[in-house]
Amino acid sequence: MTAEERPFIPVRIAVLTVSDSRTPEADRSGALLVDRIRAAGHRLADRDILPDDRRQIARQLRRWCADPEVDAVITTGGTGLTGRDVTVEAHRDVYEKEVDAFGTMFAMISARKIGTSAVQSRACAGVASGTYLFALPGSPGACRDGWDDILVHQLDYRHRPCNFVEIMPRLDEHLRRK
Secondary structure (H helix, E strand, C coil): CCCCCCCCCCCEEEEEEECCCCCHHHCHHHHHHHHHHHHCCCEEEEEEEECCCHHHHHHHHHHHHHCCCCCEEEEECCCCCCCCCCHHHHHHHHCCEECHHHHHHHHHHHHHHHHHHHHHCCCEEEEECCEEEEEECCCHHHHHHHHHHHHHHHCCCCCCCCCHHHHHHHCCHHHCCC
16 A cells, blocks of 8 residues: 555644743743644644653653553653753653654754754653653754654654554553453
8 A cells, every 4th residue: 555545544642841931822832733733634632731840740641641542742841951851751751662763863853953952952752551752842943843854754654664653553562461
């Protein structure tokens, strides 16, 4: 079956903004992701804003991983190097498997746009309880890069030669009874 013959499969995506200062009205990065998710034909499963608190972030990620109405989570913010940046640690507290190449790919894309400053990003991704988890930096530009250059393709079943959607039904096979 060619990519053109494959049906589009909408993914249910939750968006979490991690910030001590952003409000729903001032959350440009979260809004950008929501707009792109919807424009691509996917469904916004939920949206939240939490402070830079590792336990709260991990708790929300686990809630969404346990929710059968959420296929993927994208967080924005808290991926830097300061003492308050704990999103990556919270993600890794939840991951069963890390998608190592996501951070590498994000760094390559960022380097083309912001040069060596890309080394300060700790974008990452993983899987837990059959749910994809993606952590993007908090700037609208970084969210645009992560969505437009990686996620819009990998969350599209029609993308070839492979994509995240086609293996989604098998992500939790280790949890099912044999």
